[in-house]
Amino acid sequence: MSATAPRPGDAPAPQRMLAIYLNDHLAAATGGVELARRMVQEHGGSAHGKELRDLSAAIAQDRAALLRFMADLDVPPRRYKIYAAWLGEKVGRAKPNGRLLRRSGLTLLVELEAMRLGVQGKILLWRTLHRAAAVDPRLDSEQLLHLLSRAEDQLISLDSLHAKAATAVSPLADAQQQAPASTP
Numbered sequence: 001m002s003a004t005a006p007r008p009g010d011a012p013a014p015q016r017m018l019a020i021y022l023n024d025h026l027a028a029a030t031g032g033v034e035l036a037r038r039m040v041q042e043h044g045g046s047a048h049g050k051e052l053r054d055l056s057a058a059i060a061q062d063r064a065a066l067l068r069f070m071a072d073l074d075v076p077p078r079r080y081k082i083y084a085a086w087l088g089e090k091v092g093r094a095k096p097n098g099r100l101l102r103r104s105g106l107t108l109l110v111e112l113e114a115m116r117l118g119v120q121g122k123i124l125l126w127r128t129l130h131r132a133a134a135v136d137p138r139l140d141s142e143q144l145l146h147l148l149s150r151a152e153d154q155l156i157s158l159d160s161l162h163a164k165a166a167t168a169v170s171p172l173a174d175a176q177q178q179a180p181a182s183t184p
Contacts (some may be wrong), residue, residue, distance in 0.1 A: 015074075022070050023078045025125045029063040032118040036060070039111055048161055055115070055157055058150055062122060065147055069129060072138045106169055112162045119158060123151045 036056035043052055126148040133139035
């Protein structure tokens with residue numbers, strides 16, 4: 001039995017697979033940008049505000065870079081995936097957090113974990129495209145190395161923010177605050 005014949009207008013299999021791969025990353029990047037913006041809105045005035053604003057700006061720039069690579073590779077953005085990711089981020093806000101009408105400290109912790117997962121995926125995307133740059137002149141290897149380095153820096157920032165947020169919601173943090181100071 002032979003494989004089904006391609007339909008008119010179908011891209012060759014490798015280009016179609018590339019389009020799916022890049023559009024899936026674009027959808028994730030869209031959700032990441034929305035989540036980062038919301039985190040800035042919620043925590044921009046906190047001690048972590050500057051770091052969150054810097055992360056948000058870099059994540060938005062990374063999404064724009066992905067769109068440019070997609071254009072260079074003749075991969076059109078699939079709007080339905082972008083809209084689904086945008087909506088998914090909005091729906092994700094309704095997750096239970098132990099409080100009925102307001103956010104808890106756990107919300108920031110979970111959001112930072114989600115952001116970290118997204119950045120890890122982005123690192124893998126930039127690595128994959130960097131490898132492809134060796135055989136595809138449409139990809140800028142130096143720019144991909146820059147994006148990879150920036151994503152690795154984002155992981156460091158997210159880890160630092162996560163450690164601070166985890167300490168703030170830890171049961172041990174409450175015990176430390178309530179315990180009288182002792183002198184040795």
